[in-house]
Amino acid sequence: MIYKIIVLDLDGTLTNEKKEITPRTKEALIKAQEQGLKVVLASGRPTYGITALAEELELPRFEGYILAFNGGRIIDCKNNKVVFEQTLDQNLVPKLYYSSREAGLEILTYKGEGIIATKKTDQYVQIEASINKMKVEEASDFLQQIEYPINKCLIVGAPTPLHQLELQLAEQLKGKIDIYRSADYFLECVPVGIDKATSLNRLITELHIQSEEIIACGDNYNDLSMINFAGLGVAMANAPSEIQKQANYVTYSNEEEGVAHVVEKFILDQK
Structure with a gap:
Protein backbone atom coordinates (compact mmCIF):
# COMPACT_ATOMS: atom_id res chain seq x y z
CA MET A 1 0.00 0.00 0.00
CA ILE A 2 1.22 3.49 -0.90
CA TYR A 3 0.16 5.80 1.89
CA LYS A 4 -0.64 9.41 1.01
CA ILE A 5 -1.30 10.95 4.44
CA ILE A 6 0.05 10.44 7.92
CA VAL A 7 -2.04 11.87 10.76
CA LEU A 8 -0.22 12.46 14.01
CA ASP A 9 -1.43 13.16 17.48
CA LEU A 10 1.03 15.42 19.31
CA ASP A 11 1.35 14.84 23.05
CA GLY A 12 2.47 11.32 23.81
CA THR A 13 2.86 10.58 20.10
CA LEU A 14 4.82 13.00 17.92
CA THR A 15 6.57 14.77 20.78
CA ASN A 16 8.61 13.34 23.62
CA GLU A 17 8.14 14.06 27.31
CA LYS A 18 9.83 17.44 26.80
CA LYS A 19 7.12 18.26 24.20
CA GLU A 20 9.80 18.29 21.51
CA ILE A 21 10.17 16.62 18.12
CA THR A 22 13.44 14.68 18.05
CA PRO A 23 15.92 15.24 15.18
CA ARG A 24 15.36 11.70 13.88
CA THR A 25 11.59 12.15 13.79
CA LYS A 26 11.84 15.53 12.10
CA GLU A 27 14.27 14.19 9.49
CA ALA A 28 12.01 11.23 8.68
CA LEU A 29 8.93 13.43 8.28
CA ILE A 30 10.72 15.99 6.12
CA LYS A 31 12.03 13.20 3.85
CA ALA A 32 8.55 11.67 3.62
CA GLN A 33 7.04 15.03 2.67
CA GLU A 34 9.69 15.50 0.01
CA GLN A 35 8.46 12.20 -1.41
CA GLY A 36 4.89 13.50 -1.54
CA LEU A 37 3.42 12.40 1.80
CA LYS A 38 1.02 14.87 3.41
CA VAL A 39 1.35 15.40 7.16
CA VAL A 40 -1.67 16.25 9.29
CA LEU A 41 -1.25 17.26 12.93
CA ALA A 42 -4.38 16.27 14.87
CA SER A 43 -4.70 17.36 18.47
CA GLY A 44 -7.01 18.51 21.20
CA ARG A 45 -4.78 21.58 21.42
CA PRO A 46 -5.97 24.97 20.17
CA THR A 47 -4.57 26.14 16.85
CA TYR A 48 -2.04 28.42 18.53
CA GLY A 49 -0.61 25.45 20.43
CA ILE A 50 0.03 23.50 17.22
CA THR A 51 1.38 26.17 14.87
CA ALA A 52 5.00 26.10 16.06
CA LEU A 53 5.24 22.33 15.51
CA ALA A 54 3.64 22.68 12.07
CA GLU A 55 6.24 25.29 11.14
CA GLU A 56 9.06 23.13 12.50
CA LEU A 57 7.95 20.32 10.19
CA GLU A 58 7.58 22.80 7.30
CA LEU A 59 3.89 22.04 6.79
CA PRO A 60 3.27 25.41 5.05
CA ARG A 61 5.86 24.51 2.38
CA PHE A 62 4.61 20.95 1.95
CA GLU A 63 0.92 21.93 2.11
CA GLY A 64 0.03 20.00 5.25
CA TYR A 65 -2.92 20.49 7.58
CA ILE A 66 -3.79 21.09 11.22
CA LEU A 67 -6.79 19.49 12.93
CA ALA A 68 -7.15 21.55 16.11
CA PHE A 69 -9.62 21.16 19.00
CA ASN A 70 -9.92 17.41 18.34
CA GLY A 71 -11.04 18.18 14.80
CA GLY A 72 -13.28 21.14 15.57
CA ARG A 73 -11.18 23.31 13.26
CA ILE A 74 -9.23 22.32 10.13
CA ILE A 75 -6.47 24.66 8.94
CA ASP A 76 -4.75 24.55 5.55
CA CYS A 77 -1.13 25.36 6.43
CA LYS A 78 -0.35 26.51 2.88
CA ASN A 79 -2.44 29.67 3.27
CA ASN A 80 -3.49 29.49 6.95
CA LYS A 81 -7.14 29.36 5.91
CA VAL A 82 -9.86 27.65 7.95
CA VAL A 83 -11.20 24.78 5.86
CA PHE A 84 -13.82 23.70 8.42
CA GLU A 85 -14.95 24.85 11.83
CA GLN A 86 -17.65 23.83 14.29
CA THR A 87 -18.17 25.76 17.50
CA LEU A 88 -19.63 24.89 20.88
CA ASP A 89 -23.26 25.78 21.64
CA GLN A 90 -22.84 28.66 24.09
CA ASN A 91 -26.11 27.78 25.80
CA LEU A 92 -24.44 24.62 27.12
CA VAL A 93 -21.42 26.35 28.63
CA PRO A 94 -23.16 27.36 31.91
CA LYS A 95 -24.00 23.69 32.54
CA LEU A 96 -20.34 22.76 32.07
CA TYR A 97 -19.22 25.60 34.30
CA TYR A 98 -21.57 24.91 37.22
CA SER A 99 -21.03 21.16 37.05
CA SER A 100 -17.25 21.55 37.15
CA ARG A 101 -17.41 23.95 40.08
CA GLU A 102 -19.75 21.69 42.06
CA ALA A 103 -17.29 18.83 41.50
CA GLY A 104 -14.40 20.96 42.77
CA LEU A 105 -12.75 21.02 39.34
CA GLU A 106 -11.47 23.86 37.17
CA ILE A 107 -12.67 24.78 33.69
CA LEU A 108 -10.97 26.70 30.89
CA THR A 109 -11.38 27.78 27.30
CA TYR A 110 -9.36 29.85 24.85
CA LYS A 111 -9.36 33.58 24.20
CA GLY A 112 -7.23 34.87 21.34
CA GLU A 113 -3.72 33.56 21.91
CA GLY A 114 -4.35 32.84 25.58
CA ILE A 115 -6.29 30.70 28.00
CA ILE A 116 -9.07 31.92 30.28
CA ALA A 117 -9.58 29.74 33.36
CA THR A 118 -11.34 29.67 36.69
CA LYS A 119 -8.01 29.33 38.55
CA LYS A 120 -4.74 30.41 37.02
CA THR A 121 -2.50 28.59 39.50
CA ASP A 122 -4.22 25.21 39.31
CA GLN A 123 -1.63 22.56 38.45
CA TYR A 124 -3.68 21.09 35.61
CA VAL A 125 -4.44 24.51 34.12
CA GLN A 126 -0.71 25.13 34.18
CA ILE A 127 -0.07 21.85 32.36
CA GLU A 128 -2.38 22.96 29.55
CA ALA A 129 -0.68 26.38 29.47
CA SER A 130 2.76 24.79 29.34
CA ILE A 131 1.83 22.34 26.57
CA ASN A 132 0.52 25.12 24.35
CA LYS A 133 2.93 27.86 25.48
CA MET A 134 -0.02 30.13 26.21
CA LYS A 135 -0.58 32.67 28.95
CA VAL A 136 -3.45 32.19 31.40
CA GLU A 137 -5.99 34.81 32.40
CA GLU A 138 -7.85 34.07 35.64
CA ALA A 139 -11.51 34.93 35.24
CA SER A 140 -13.33 36.64 38.09
CA ASP A 141 -16.56 35.87 36.19
CA PHE A 142 -15.84 33.01 33.78
CA LEU A 143 -19.19 32.97 32.00
CA GLN A 144 -19.16 36.72 31.39
CA GLN A 145 -15.54 36.90 30.27
CA ILE A 146 -15.70 34.23 27.56
CA GLU A 147 -15.47 35.62 24.03
CA TYR A 148 -17.74 33.57 21.75
CA PRO A 149 -17.63 31.64 19.52
CA ILE A 150 -15.45 28.97 21.16
CA ASN A 151 -14.47 25.54 19.87
CA LYS A 152 -14.37 23.70 23.18
CA CYS A 153 -14.15 23.85 26.96
CA LEU A 154 -11.66 21.80 28.93
CA ILE A 155 -12.43 20.63 32.46
CA VAL A 156 -9.31 19.70 34.40
CA GLY A 157 -8.54 17.99 37.67
CA ALA A 158 -7.58 14.83 39.49
CA PRO A 159 -8.46 11.66 37.51
CA THR A 160 -11.01 10.11 39.90
CA PRO A 161 -13.43 13.06 40.33
CA LEU A 162 -12.91 13.97 36.68
CA HIS A 163 -13.97 10.49 35.58
CA GLN A 164 -17.07 10.72 37.77
CA LEU A 165 -17.97 14.05 36.17
CA GLU A 166 -17.32 12.58 32.73
CA LEU A 167 -19.92 9.86 33.32
CA SER A 182 -7.63 13.33 26.15
CA ALA A 183 -5.55 12.63 29.27
CA ASP A 184 -6.36 11.30 32.72
CA TYR A 185 -6.70 14.88 33.98
CA PHE A 186 -8.25 16.54 30.87
CA LEU A 187 -11.95 16.27 30.03
CA GLU A 188 -12.75 17.54 26.54
CA CYS A 189 -16.15 19.16 25.97
CA VAL A 190 -16.73 19.60 22.24
CA PRO A 191 -19.60 19.97 19.76
CA VAL A 192 -21.57 16.83 18.94
CA GLY A 193 -19.98 14.75 16.22
CA ILE A 194 -16.55 16.31 16.58
CA ASP A 195 -13.75 13.80 16.69
CA LYS A 196 -10.55 13.28 14.77
CA ALA A 197 -11.97 10.66 12.40
CA THR A 198 -14.99 12.76 11.39
CA SER A 199 -12.83 15.77 10.56
CA LEU A 200 -10.27 13.58 8.84
CA ASN A 201 -13.03 12.18 6.66
CA ARG A 202 -14.04 15.72 5.69
CA LEU A 203 -10.46 16.51 4.76
CA ILE A 204 -9.74 13.44 2.66
CA THR A 205 -13.02 13.88 0.79
CA GLU A 206 -11.76 17.29 -0.32
CA LEU A 207 -8.37 15.81 -1.21
CA HIS A 208 -9.84 12.77 -3.03
CA ILE A 209 -7.93 10.35 -0.82
CA GLN A 210 -9.28 7.05 0.54
CA SER A 211 -9.15 6.06 4.21
CA GLU A 212 -7.06 3.02 3.22
CA GLU A 213 -4.31 5.44 2.15
CA ILE A 214 -3.98 6.95 5.64
CA ILE A 215 -1.65 6.17 8.53
CA ALA A 216 -2.90 7.50 11.87
CA CYS A 217 -0.76 7.45 15.02
CA GLY A 218 -2.01 8.13 18.53
CA ASP A 219 -1.73 7.24 22.18
CA ASN A 220 -5.00 8.17 23.90
CA TYR A 221 -8.75 7.74 23.83
CA ASN A 222 -9.41 10.80 21.68
CA ASP A 223 -7.17 9.18 19.03
CA LEU A 224 -9.13 5.94 18.88
CA SER A 225 -11.60 7.11 16.23
CA MET A 226 -8.86 7.98 13.74
CA ILE A 227 -6.86 4.85 14.58
CA ASN A 228 -9.92 2.78 13.65
CA PHE A 229 -10.67 4.95 10.60
CA ALA A 230 -7.23 4.81 8.99
CA GLY A 231 -5.97 2.11 6.69
CA LEU A 232 -3.06 1.68 9.08
CA GLY A 233 -4.04 2.58 12.62
CA VAL A 234 -0.98 2.83 14.85
CA ALA A 235 -0.90 2.89 18.65
CA MET A 236 2.13 4.02 20.58
CA ALA A 237 3.69 1.61 23.08
CA ASN A 238 2.78 4.14 25.79
CA ALA A 239 -0.92 3.96 24.84
CA PRO A 240 -3.40 2.17 27.14
CA SER A 241 -3.82 -1.52 26.36
CA GLU A 242 -7.41 -1.00 25.12
CA ILE A 243 -6.11 1.29 22.38
CA GLN A 244 -3.23 -0.99 21.46
CA LYS A 245 -5.67 -3.88 21.03
CA GLN A 246 -7.67 -1.95 18.41
CA ALA A 247 -4.67 -0.77 16.41
CA ASN A 248 -3.29 -2.48 13.30
CA TYR A 249 0.23 -1.89 14.51
CA VAL A 250 1.92 -0.96 17.79
CA THR A 251 5.07 1.10 17.43
CA TYR A 252 7.66 2.16 19.98
CA SER A 253 6.79 4.75 22.61
CA ASN A 254 7.05 8.50 22.07
CA GLU A 255 10.25 8.44 24.12
CA GLU A 256 11.66 5.80 21.73
CA GLU A 257 10.80 7.79 18.58
CA GLY A 258 7.89 5.56 17.62
CA VAL A 259 6.65 7.95 14.92
CA ALA A 260 10.06 7.96 13.23
CA HIS A 261 9.98 4.16 13.22
CA VAL A 262 6.56 4.14 11.51
CA VAL A 263 7.62 6.64 8.84
CA GLU A 264 10.84 4.74 8.14
CA LYS A 265 9.13 1.33 8.03
CA PHE A 266 5.96 2.14 6.08
CA ILE A 267 6.99 5.14 3.96
CA LEU A 268 10.73 5.58 3.44
CA ASP A 269 11.67 1.89 3.24
CA GLN A 270 8.97 1.31 0.61
CA LYS A 271 10.62 3.61 -1.91
Whole structure:
Protein backbone atom coordinates (compact mmCIF):
# COMPACT_ATOMS: atom_id res chain seq x y z
CA MET A 1 0.00 0.00 0.00
CA ILE A 2 1.22 3.49 -0.90
CA TYR A 3 0.16 5.80 1.89
CA LYS A 4 -0.64 9.41 1.01
CA ILE A 5 -1.30 10.95 4.44
CA ILE A 6 0.05 10.44 7.92
CA VAL A 7 -2.04 11.87 10.76
CA LEU A 8 -0.22 12.46 14.01
CA ASP A 9 -1.43 13.16 17.48
CA LEU A 10 1.03 15.42 19.31
CA ASP A 11 1.35 14.84 23.05
CA GLY A 12 2.47 11.32 23.81
CA THR A 13 2.86 10.58 20.10
CA LEU A 14 4.82 13.00 17.92
CA THR A 15 6.57 14.77 20.78
CA ASN A 16 8.61 13.34 23.62
CA GLU A 17 8.14 14.06 27.31
CA LYS A 18 9.83 17.44 26.80
CA LYS A 19 7.12 18.26 24.20
CA GLU A 20 9.80 18.29 21.51
CA ILE A 21 10.17 16.62 18.12
CA THR A 22 13.44 14.68 18.05
CA PRO A 23 15.92 15.24 15.18
CA ARG A 24 15.36 11.70 13.88
CA THR A 25 11.59 12.15 13.79
CA LYS A 26 11.84 15.53 12.10
CA GLU A 27 14.27 14.19 9.49
CA ALA A 28 12.01 11.23 8.68
CA LEU A 29 8.93 13.43 8.28
CA ILE A 30 10.72 15.99 6.12
CA LYS A 31 12.03 13.20 3.85
CA ALA A 32 8.55 11.67 3.62
CA GLN A 33 7.04 15.03 2.67
CA GLU A 34 9.69 15.50 0.01
CA GLN A 35 8.46 12.20 -1.41
CA GLY A 36 4.89 13.50 -1.54
CA LEU A 37 3.42 12.40 1.80
CA LYS A 38 1.02 14.87 3.41
CA VAL A 39 1.35 15.40 7.16
CA VAL A 40 -1.67 16.25 9.29
CA LEU A 41 -1.25 17.26 12.93
CA ALA A 42 -4.38 16.27 14.87
CA SER A 43 -4.70 17.36 18.47
CA GLY A 44 -7.01 18.51 21.20
CA ARG A 45 -4.78 21.58 21.42
CA PRO A 46 -5.97 24.97 20.17
CA THR A 47 -4.57 26.14 16.85
CA TYR A 48 -2.04 28.42 18.53
CA GLY A 49 -0.61 25.45 20.43
CA ILE A 50 0.03 23.50 17.22
CA THR A 51 1.38 26.17 14.87
CA ALA A 52 5.00 26.10 16.06
CA LEU A 53 5.24 22.33 15.51
CA ALA A 54 3.64 22.68 12.07
CA GLU A 55 6.24 25.29 11.14
CA GLU A 56 9.06 23.13 12.50
CA LEU A 57 7.95 20.32 10.19
CA GLU A 58 7.58 22.80 7.30
CA LEU A 59 3.89 22.04 6.79
CA PRO A 60 3.27 25.41 5.05
CA ARG A 61 5.86 24.51 2.38
CA PHE A 62 4.61 20.95 1.95
CA GLU A 63 0.92 21.93 2.11
CA GLY A 64 0.03 20.00 5.25
CA TYR A 65 -2.92 20.49 7.58
CA ILE A 66 -3.79 21.09 11.22
CA LEU A 67 -6.79 19.49 12.93
CA ALA A 68 -7.15 21.55 16.11
CA PHE A 69 -9.62 21.16 19.00
CA ASN A 70 -9.92 17.41 18.34
CA GLY A 71 -11.04 18.18 14.80
CA GLY A 72 -13.28 21.14 15.57
CA ARG A 73 -11.18 23.31 13.26
CA ILE A 74 -9.23 22.32 10.13
CA ILE A 75 -6.47 24.66 8.94
CA ASP A 76 -4.75 24.55 5.55
CA CYS A 77 -1.13 25.36 6.43
CA LYS A 78 -0.35 26.51 2.88
CA ASN A 79 -2.44 29.67 3.27
CA ASN A 80 -3.49 29.49 6.95
CA LYS A 81 -7.14 29.36 5.91
CA VAL A 82 -9.86 27.65 7.95
CA VAL A 83 -11.20 24.78 5.86
CA PHE A 84 -13.82 23.70 8.42
CA GLU A 85 -14.95 24.85 11.83
CA GLN A 86 -17.65 23.83 14.29
CA THR A 87 -18.17 25.76 17.50
CA LEU A 88 -19.63 24.89 20.88
CA ASP A 89 -23.26 25.78 21.64
CA GLN A 90 -22.84 28.66 24.09
CA ASN A 91 -26.11 27.78 25.80
CA LEU A 92 -24.44 24.62 27.12
CA VAL A 93 -21.42 26.35 28.63
CA PRO A 94 -23.16 27.36 31.91
CA LYS A 95 -24.00 23.69 32.54
CA LEU A 96 -20.34 22.76 32.07
CA TYR A 97 -19.22 25.60 34.30
CA TYR A 98 -21.57 24.91 37.22
CA SER A 99 -21.03 21.16 37.05
CA SER A 100 -17.25 21.55 37.15
CA ARG A 101 -17.41 23.95 40.08
CA GLU A 102 -19.75 21.69 42.06
CA ALA A 103 -17.29 18.83 41.50
CA GLY A 104 -14.40 20.96 42.77
CA LEU A 105 -12.75 21.02 39.34
CA GLU A 106 -11.47 23.86 37.17
CA ILE A 107 -12.67 24.78 33.69
CA LEU A 108 -10.97 26.70 30.89
CA THR A 109 -11.38 27.78 27.30
CA TYR A 110 -9.36 29.85 24.85
CA LYS A 111 -9.36 33.58 24.20
CA GLY A 112 -7.23 34.87 21.34
CA GLU A 113 -3.72 33.56 21.91
CA GLY A 114 -4.35 32.84 25.58
CA ILE A 115 -6.29 30.70 28.00
CA ILE A 116 -9.07 31.92 30.28
CA ALA A 117 -9.58 29.74 33.36
CA THR A 118 -11.34 29.67 36.69
CA LYS A 119 -8.01 29.33 38.55
CA LYS A 120 -4.74 30.41 37.02
CA THR A 121 -2.50 28.59 39.50
CA ASP A 122 -4.22 25.21 39.31
CA GLN A 123 -1.63 22.56 38.45
CA TYR A 124 -3.68 21.09 35.61
CA VAL A 125 -4.44 24.51 34.12
CA GLN A 126 -0.71 25.13 34.18
CA ILE A 127 -0.07 21.85 32.36
CA GLU A 128 -2.38 22.96 29.55
CA ALA A 129 -0.68 26.38 29.47
CA SER A 130 2.76 24.79 29.34
CA ILE A 131 1.83 22.34 26.57
CA ASN A 132 0.52 25.12 24.35
CA LYS A 133 2.93 27.86 25.48
CA MET A 134 -0.02 30.13 26.21
CA LYS A 135 -0.58 32.67 28.95
CA VAL A 136 -3.45 32.19 31.40
CA GLU A 137 -5.99 34.81 32.40
CA GLU A 138 -7.85 34.07 35.64
CA ALA A 139 -11.51 34.93 35.24
CA SER A 140 -13.33 36.64 38.09
CA ASP A 141 -16.56 35.87 36.19
CA PHE A 142 -15.84 33.01 33.78
CA LEU A 143 -19.19 32.97 32.00
CA GLN A 144 -19.16 36.72 31.39
CA GLN A 145 -15.54 36.90 30.27
CA ILE A 146 -15.70 34.23 27.56
CA GLU A 147 -15.47 35.62 24.03
CA TYR A 148 -17.74 33.57 21.75
CA PRO A 149 -17.63 31.64 19.52
CA ILE A 150 -15.45 28.97 21.16
CA ASN A 151 -14.47 25.54 19.87
CA LYS A 152 -14.37 23.70 23.18
CA CYS A 153 -14.15 23.85 26.96
CA LEU A 154 -11.66 21.80 28.93
CA ILE A 155 -12.43 20.63 32.46
CA VAL A 156 -9.31 19.70 34.40
CA GLY A 157 -8.54 17.99 37.67
CA ALA A 158 -7.58 14.83 39.49
CA PRO A 159 -8.46 11.66 37.51
CA THR A 160 -11.01 10.11 39.90
CA PRO A 161 -13.43 13.06 40.33
CA LEU A 162 -12.91 13.97 36.68
CA HIS A 163 -13.97 10.49 35.58
CA GLN A 164 -17.07 10.72 37.77
CA LEU A 165 -17.97 14.05 36.17
CA GLU A 166 -17.32 12.58 32.73
CA LEU A 167 -19.92 9.86 33.32
CA GLN A 168 -22.40 12.38 34.73
CA LEU A 169 -22.08 14.90 31.90
CA ALA A 170 -22.04 12.24 29.18
CA GLU A 171 -25.45 11.08 30.43
CA GLN A 172 -26.95 14.52 31.10
CA LEU A 173 -25.77 16.10 27.83
CA LYS A 174 -26.11 13.09 25.55
CA GLY A 175 -26.87 14.20 22.01
CA LYS A 176 -26.01 17.83 22.82
CA ILE A 177 -22.27 17.72 23.40
CA ASP A 178 -19.50 15.14 23.21
CA ILE A 179 -17.47 14.43 26.35
CA TYR A 180 -14.25 12.43 26.48
CA ARG A 181 -10.81 12.50 28.05
CA SER A 182 -7.63 13.33 26.15
CA ALA A 183 -5.55 12.63 29.27
CA ASP A 184 -6.36 11.30 32.72
CA TYR A 185 -6.70 14.88 33.98
CA PHE A 186 -8.25 16.54 30.87
CA LEU A 187 -11.95 16.27 30.03
CA GLU A 188 -12.75 17.54 26.54
CA CYS A 189 -16.15 19.16 25.97
CA VAL A 190 -16.73 19.60 22.24
CA PRO A 191 -19.60 19.97 19.76
CA VAL A 192 -21.57 16.83 18.94
CA GLY A 193 -19.98 14.75 16.22
CA ILE A 194 -16.55 16.31 16.58
CA ASP A 195 -13.75 13.80 16.69
CA LYS A 196 -10.55 13.28 14.77
CA ALA A 197 -11.97 10.66 12.40
CA THR A 198 -14.99 12.76 11.39
CA SER A 199 -12.83 15.77 10.56
CA LEU A 200 -10.27 13.58 8.84
CA ASN A 201 -13.03 12.18 6.66
CA ARG A 202 -14.04 15.72 5.69
CA LEU A 203 -10.46 16.51 4.76
CA ILE A 204 -9.74 13.44 2.66
CA THR A 205 -13.02 13.88 0.79
CA GLU A 206 -11.76 17.29 -0.32
CA LEU A 207 -8.37 15.81 -1.21
CA HIS A 208 -9.84 12.77 -3.03
CA ILE A 209 -7.93 10.35 -0.82
CA GLN A 210 -9.28 7.05 0.54
CA SER A 211 -9.15 6.06 4.21
CA GLU A 212 -7.06 3.02 3.22
CA GLU A 213 -4.31 5.44 2.15
CA ILE A 214 -3.98 6.95 5.64
CA ILE A 215 -1.65 6.17 8.53
CA ALA A 216 -2.90 7.50 11.87
CA CYS A 217 -0.76 7.45 15.02
CA GLY A 218 -2.01 8.13 18.53
CA ASP A 219 -1.73 7.24 22.18
CA ASN A 220 -5.00 8.17 23.90
CA TYR A 221 -8.75 7.74 23.83
CA ASN A 222 -9.41 10.80 21.68
CA ASP A 223 -7.17 9.18 19.03
CA LEU A 224 -9.13 5.94 18.88
CA SER A 225 -11.60 7.11 16.23
CA MET A 226 -8.86 7.98 13.74
CA ILE A 227 -6.86 4.85 14.58
CA ASN A 228 -9.92 2.78 13.65
CA PHE A 229 -10.67 4.95 10.60
CA ALA A 230 -7.23 4.81 8.99
CA GLY A 231 -5.97 2.11 6.69
CA LEU A 232 -3.06 1.68 9.08
CA GLY A 233 -4.04 2.58 12.62
CA VAL A 234 -0.98 2.83 14.85
CA ALA A 235 -0.90 2.89 18.65
CA MET A 236 2.13 4.02 20.58
CA ALA A 237 3.69 1.61 23.08
CA ASN A 238 2.78 4.14 25.79
CA ALA A 239 -0.92 3.96 24.84
CA PRO A 240 -3.40 2.17 27.14
CA SER A 241 -3.82 -1.52 26.36
CA GLU A 242 -7.41 -1.00 25.12
CA ILE A 243 -6.11 1.29 22.38
CA GLN A 244 -3.23 -0.99 21.46
CA LYS A 245 -5.67 -3.88 21.03
CA GLN A 246 -7.67 -1.95 18.41
CA ALA A 247 -4.67 -0.77 16.41
CA ASN A 248 -3.29 -2.48 13.30
CA TYR A 249 0.23 -1.89 14.51
CA VAL A 250 1.92 -0.96 17.79
CA THR A 251 5.07 1.10 17.43
CA TYR A 252 7.66 2.16 19.98
CA SER A 253 6.79 4.75 22.61
CA ASN A 254 7.05 8.50 22.07
CA GLU A 255 10.25 8.44 24.12
CA GLU A 256 11.66 5.80 21.73
CA GLU A 257 10.80 7.79 18.58
CA GLY A 258 7.89 5.56 17.62
CA VAL A 259 6.65 7.95 14.92
CA ALA A 260 10.06 7.96 13.23
CA HIS A 261 9.98 4.16 13.22
CA VAL A 262 6.56 4.14 11.51
CA VAL A 263 7.62 6.64 8.84
CA GLU A 264 10.84 4.74 8.14
CA LYS A 265 9.13 1.33 8.03
CA PHE A 266 5.96 2.14 6.08
CA ILE A 267 6.99 5.14 3.96
CA LEU A 268 10.73 5.58 3.44
CA ASP A 269 11.67 1.89 3.24
CA GLN A 270 8.97 1.31 0.61
CA LYS A 271 10.62 3.61 -1.91
